[in-house]
Amino acid sequence: MTNVSFITIKDLTKTYEDAGKKIIVFDRLNLNLDKNSIISLVGPSGSGKSSLLHILAMLDTFDGGSYFFDSKNISSFSLSEKNLNRATKISIVYQFNNLISDLNALENVALPLLINKEEKSFALQQAEAMMIKVGLEARIKHFPNQLSGGEQQRVAIARAIITEPELILADEPTGNLDKNNSLEIFNLLKSLKSKNRLILFATHNRELSSMTDIQLEISNSSVKRIE
């Protein structure tokens, strides 16, 4: 059988051992996610939103079941194949501390291309285009501590899109922002939706989550679609 979805999770089980106690985060989770959509992920604190994003980013392992990324079973990937996929196809935006404090905004944004061994002049030129795209051309030389929380998240998003990723995983990217900035960052993320991209957005904000294409809720170790 071929897996037509961009992301297919089959019977995935994830547990943690904590002080001798077993925590079941996911119990035979099944999920099919397609490109050209922005999908919100809600659920109470501790329900497993970050855990799921880390598994999707191939940053964390799981105990059972399978994960097909772009129709490929990731259990067949070597560590370097996982790293290559993450470097070229997946970007993550966290709630805060996304940026490297002793690099300026432009250098932060250019970093993924430099890590991927692109020419420095090309990387900086692309980074400038991304800063313009997120409306921060006037903040290029600023360091993270000279930027507001909302501006830092814009830079984090500029950095996330410089590699033109197919999967953007945003883990409460607006969690640290006020109402207006949250909406702006959400709208920026939403504008990045494209036919070759899936955006997954974990949030506690029900208002924003209701503005996505699909709302997923984690409860009782499984994920349900909210209609």
Ligand SMILES: Nc1ncnc2c1ncn2[C@@H]1O[C@H](COP(=O)(O)OP(=O)(O)OP(=O)(O)O)[C@@H](O)[C@H]1O
């Ligand atoms: N490294 C770890 N070791 C042990 N338990 C862990 C570990 N990481 C997460 N957990 C547990 O797994 C469960 C899911 O955690 P997770 O961080 O994915 O939740 P979340 O939905 O992102 O919560 P929040 O909304 O607070 O960010 C929690 O019970 C948490 O305590």
Ligand SMILES: [Mg+2]
């Ligand atoms: Mg979390």
